[in-house]
Amino acid sequence: MSEVAMRDAEAQALLRQMLDAAIAAADPATVLARHLPEKPAGRCIVVGAGKAAAAMARAVERAWPDVDLSGVVVTRYGHGVPTERITVREAAHPVPDEAGHRAAVEILETAQRAGRDDLVLALISGGGSALMTLPEPPLTLEDKRAVNRLLLASGLTIEEMNRVRRRLSRIKGGRLAQAAAPARLVTLAISDVPGDDPAAIASGPTVPDPSAGENLSPLVARLGPNLPLAAREILLRPPVAQPAFTPDCRMIATPQMSLEAAADVARAAGITPLLLGDALEGEAAQLGIVLAGIARAGALHGTPVKAPAVLLSGGEATVTIGDRTPGRGGRNTEFLLSLALALNGHPGIHALAADTDGIDGTEDAAGAMIGPDTLAAAGKAGLSPRDHLDGHDSYSLFDRLGTLIRTGPTLTNVNDFRAILLG
Known part of the structure; x- marks a missing residue:
């Protein structure tokens, strides 16, 4: 395994540990x-x-x-x-x-x-x-x-x-x-x-x-x-x-309790957590653009937090379908696809977003992960990330890339969990 692949695998494993901790903190x-x-x-x-x-x-x-x-x-x-x-x-x-x-x-x-x-x-x-x-x-x-x-x-x-x-x-x-x-x-x-x-x-x-x-x-x-x-x-x-x-x-x-549990995992790994709030709302695609801007600022300028760090947030975004017949996907995968497009392959940034109940929208996945190579991998697979985002078809893209997260029903629900890791 190459050094880059090892870093990617380590980032994905840490993001998944944070999600698991967030879910465990809400286990009845x-x-x-x-x-x-x-x-x-x-x-x-x-x-x-x-x-x-x-x-x-x-x-x-x-x-x-x-x-x-x-x-x-x-x-x-x-x-x-x-x-x-x-x-x-x-x-x-x-x-x-x-x-x-x-x-x-x-x-x-x-x-x-x-x-x-x-x-x-x-x-x-x-x-x-x-x-x-x-x-x-x-x-x-x-x-x-x-x-x-x-x-x-x-x-x-x-x-x-x-x-x-x-x-x-x-x-x-x-x-x-x-x-x-x-x-x-x-x-x-x-x-x-x-x-x-x-x-x-x-x-x-x-x-x-x-x-x-x-x-x-x-x-x-x-x-x-x-x-x-x-x-x-x-x-x-x-x-x-x-x-x-x-x-x-x-x-x-509550969502805040779960974010704090994820933050504890990050600290134990030597990563600085920055909690952006447990009540972020708005269109999922727009939220992706906003958080991409914060992530780039952290990676490039060390503000509002210096890498290695993780941006944690919760809340519930929305997806307005409009008149177009939608593809497959929920608010978390739509957020991630928008985030990936806005980051445009920025090195060292990985992210995870998932619904803590285990089901993003009506699909069989809780959410997905992205990394610096997401857009390139989509291109190699003959996929257009922009078309998938415009068609509200984020699930299909991440399914083809093999980066969906499938937890099954978690038997709890503290809304969405988002983690953006700055390497």
Whole structure:
């Protein structure tokens, strides 16, 4: 192996170690138990939704073997794990299906059966909004599916999407908490959103809706004429005030915690970490250009950090599809392809970007890696990186190059993880 190939292999191995550390820092099996409340005198009824819901349910069972536990949670297909006392349902993500609708009904009814002496433990993580779908009448499930598809291609931020989702739901925006009353309710959450706002994680089923009094007509206008009429009617209704309550919501894992775990790996390897933030948003392709500029400045001028260093960031970028039929890819591979084009083969810079749940968009990869030779390798393979980026077909390019990262479902979700290594 040549010296250059060895450096490339070492850089790739270090980037992967940082990703693995970020995911491990959000593993319910290791982080959940210390956030549990005091054991209840009566029953503990567990409800929940999200990509980590099944793993969280199993962690509760293991932490409380002597507690009267029952309940139901819903997770994404393929993300279920064996449990003994808590029922696990699986449903579709990111576009909801009938299984998610049935699960939402079951979860709501389970919460409603809780008594005054019971503890309702809500296990909430990213993805729960689509997985636990209960449309507000007259919206139908098919209408809700159409809205979700529209939102995913809209370019709206996750916070804006959640305003819409809460208003269109009978279970989100605090309505699950209202169903659990008068029982004590404690929420354990894994954050996948900028700022760790509990009202945004799975659209906040157990916390008050902060946008309950807002006029959503500007968002209706941005969603355009393809918005189903029933959704338009609900979103344009005069806002109704919600009953006030103070939630007990505990963050057991966050993007910042995962970035700090990755930073520890970098320091141990003699690499200086620079955390750019856990809430970077915007178009994935534009974010790639911006971070390429920061990386080049570090490599050439030693500012804002001198090599050897790694730029770490989290958050959730967006991909606005427009009218063109897209290829295959998610926001992380689109970010990386844009980053590679902007770096233009700059020596000594390698990068990784991945979704910590193991699935970038709807594909079977978590993300990918790039290096100084990415564009040259694409050219040798007869691929045009610019055409693939313009066609939102980043997955196909990285698949051909053999640089996709496939972790399988990680059973957690603290959003996107990005690491740019300056050699």
